[in-house]
Amino acid sequence: MRSDLEPFLRAMRRRIDRDSARVHAYHDDLRRGALAKLAGLGSAAGEPAEAGRKRETVRIAAIEREYAAKLDDLRHNYALRVTVDWVQGLILYAPVHRYEVLVRRRKGERIVVIDWHPAARTMEPPLCEWGTGLERTRLACDERLHLTDPAGQAPCASCGKPWCRACHGPACPRCGKVGR
Numbered sequence: 672m673r674s675d676l677e678p679f680l681r682a683m684r685r686r687i688d689r690d691s692a693r694v695h696a697y698h699d700d701l702r703r704g705a706l707a708k709l710a711g712l713g714s715a716a717g718e719p720a721e722a723g724r725k726r727e728t729v730r731i732a733a734i735e736r737e738y739a740a741k742l743d744d745l746r747h748n749y750a751l752r753v754t755v756d757w758v759q760g761l762i763l764y765a766p767v768h769r770y771e772v773l774v775r776r777r778k779g780e781r782i783v784v785i786d787w788h789p790a791a792r793t794m795e796p797p798l799c800e801w802g803t804g805l806e807r808t809r810l811a812c813d814e815r816l817h818l819t820d821p822a823g824q825a826p827c828a829s830c831g832k833p834w835c836r837a838c839h840g841p842a843c844p845r846c847g848k849v850g851r
Contacts, residue, residue, distance in 0.1 A: 676753065680751075690745055691742065691745055694742065698735075698737065701734045709728065765790060767788050767789070767795075768786070768789065769785075770785050770787065771784055777813055779813075781816040783797065783798055800818055800837045801820065801836045806821075810823065812824060814835060817835055819836065823837060824836075827848060830848070832845045
C-alpha cells in the first residue's frame, strides 16, 4: 500500500518542505531586521531609546509566535489520514513446504517459520515485527531477537546508539528522544 502512495506522499513532502522554507525565510528576514534595529539601539541612552528597545523586543516575540502559528497551520493543512478498507478477500488453500529456521544472536536463539510455495516458486517474506516489511532484509535485535526492517535497528539521531524499535518503541532508551 505504501508503495502505491509513495509518489503522492513524495509530492506532498516536497510541497510542505517548499512552503515551510518559504515561511522560514520570510520570518527570518523579519526577525533579522528587528534584531538589527535592536542592536542599533543597544548603545543609545534615554527614554526614546528604551521605548525603541522595548518595541523591538515585543516585535521579535510577536514574529516568533507568528512563525510557530504558521508552521502549525502548515502541519494542519498537509495532515493526511489514510484509511484502507478491504473490499474483497480470497482464502486459498495450497500446499507449502514449511521450514523452521533457527535464528541465533549472541546467547539467544529463536525459531522462525518460513513457508516455500512450490506452485509459485517463491518463499514467503520473512516475518517483520517492526516496519513495513516491504524489503526482504531483516535484522535481529540483541535483546529479544525481534526481526525488523533495517530502520527498526537504526541508530538514534541525537546520541548515535542503535536500538530495537520493537523492544523499546519510538523513544531511544539512552537519551529518551523520539526517533523516526
